[in-house]
Amino acid sequence: MESQVNPQPDDAHIRISHEVYRELIRRNFSKRQRNIIDFILTLSWGCGRPGAVIPQLSHFTLCGVTKNNIRDELEALVAAKVISWEKTEGIFRFNKHWDQWQITPNKGHDPELMKDLIALNISRSSPEKVLKTRTQRFLKQELGGSQNKNFDGSEFLKQEPKSSQNKNYRVLKIRTATLKKTSRIKAFRLSKAIIKANIKKDLKSSCFKSLPSGAEKQDPTPDPFIQVLDVYCELHRKIDTQITMMDRQTIQELLGKGIPSDLICEVMGRVYADRTAKGQTIGSLSYYRNPVLEEWQRRQAPPKLQVVPSPARQQPAVQERHYGGIMSIEETNDWIAEQDRRRAIVEEAIRNGTYVIPEIPGISRRKPSAV
Structure with missing residues (x-):
């Protein structure tokens, strides 16, 4: 048609x-x-x-x-x-x-593969153009060698089947259709393996400059707004067109305060996990605003200094314990146990008659005088 x-x-x-x-x-x-x-x-x-x-x-x-x-x-x-x-x-x-634009990219889009396909189509010739050229060349050759040169191409095709029925000649129309079918097979019916091989071959051509040694491909830096919006959509199974204007303004407000997008995504994931574990739902992105601000303020606050006592201050405290200072509970229990042990030794010596009163320096022991 x-x-x-x-x-x-x-x-x-x-x-x-x-x-x-x-x-x-x-x-x-x-x-x-x-x-x-x-x-x-x-x-x-x-x-x-x-x-x-x-x-x-x-x-x-x-x-x-x-x-x-x-x-x-x-x-x-x-x-x-x-x-x-x-x-x-x-x-x-x-x-x-x-x-x-604040529209998330397609998840299956690969920019490098897109460039490869563009290079492949630029470097190769059009199969339709090749097919048309070969067909016209064949028709010209057949018409030029025909015995009846007064007919044009269209008249020749219309009259050839009638004469062929009488003389059993092969019809040019059939041969032309066969040629088109053969060319179409060669031009279009390529297997996936051949297509992949052609792509790899074209990559080695001069369409793209080769990277210097040691150079690595670096992914473009993602837009912070798109990054936060994408995480929110993945958590709540939404598409970006379902996000309200208020939620978009909330993201812009948080990013405007200098809060990194990674921190916002981290807090959103943690808060969402906590709410989901409790069986609760989050209906708006504004719910994450206060937790993100609190976490940002906590990380921005200066660390508290811990005062460590010097050794010079510790020594008087040790000496003070030996001279009437306040002892700890463990030291008190050890002192009571030591006193009980000494008292038991003295009582045992008194019962056995072996107890000797210890001499105190400067005090002479006198025997009681007889009355």
Whole structure:
């Protein structure tokens, strides 16, 4: 079945930078959001204007977004800084500065693999162009060697089957179809192993400069806002378009105070685990605000100094215990046990008659005088 349309690259088109378009592919837009963006781009950049005038929100039904959902989707895109909306005049503008977008990337997107595929398609020739060229060359050769040179290609194809039935000649139409089928097999039916081999081969070509020895690929630094938003969405199983404006402002407030995104994510994970263990739920990102601020203040507070007594101060305390100072409980128990032991020895000596009164220096022992 032949098509009635045949658009060409040089026809009227929307001029979008490859960098912006690849970023649209990389970000995790919903189907409704992507339809809205394409609709705005068609009416703005496609018309040679920076903004699109859309007087009524019901006009977005043209791109498949109903009136019940369009306002929420537009406000979500405005909050994510993808578009701007002048509500009084109904003007929508697409933000080409994609580094300001607050939309999480697709989890399966690999920028290096994307570059490899782009390089592969740039370096190889188009199979359709090769197929068309070979087919035309074959037709020219057959028509040039035909005995009847007054017929053009179309008339020859139409009349050949009739004469072939009488003279049992091979039909050019059949051979042409066979040639197309063979070329299609060679051009398109490539196995996965061949495709992978071609990608590896193209990587070694001069499309990309080889990295110097010792150099390693470094992942780009993630946006702190996107990092916190991504962790919150993973904890609560949400998508970024479901995050309210208040929750986004809470993230911006915490980051504006200089709190690292890693600390915010750490506190969020700990608080979420504690609440989940207790069977409780968290309905808003604002619930994490106070725990994050408390943890940040605790880490910012200076450490408390511990006063360690010097050895010179410890010695008088030891001497004081020997000269009537306050003894500890263990020292008191040892002293009582020692006194009991001495008393038992004296009592045992008195009973046996072997007790001798100890002499005290300076005091002479006198025998009692007889009366």
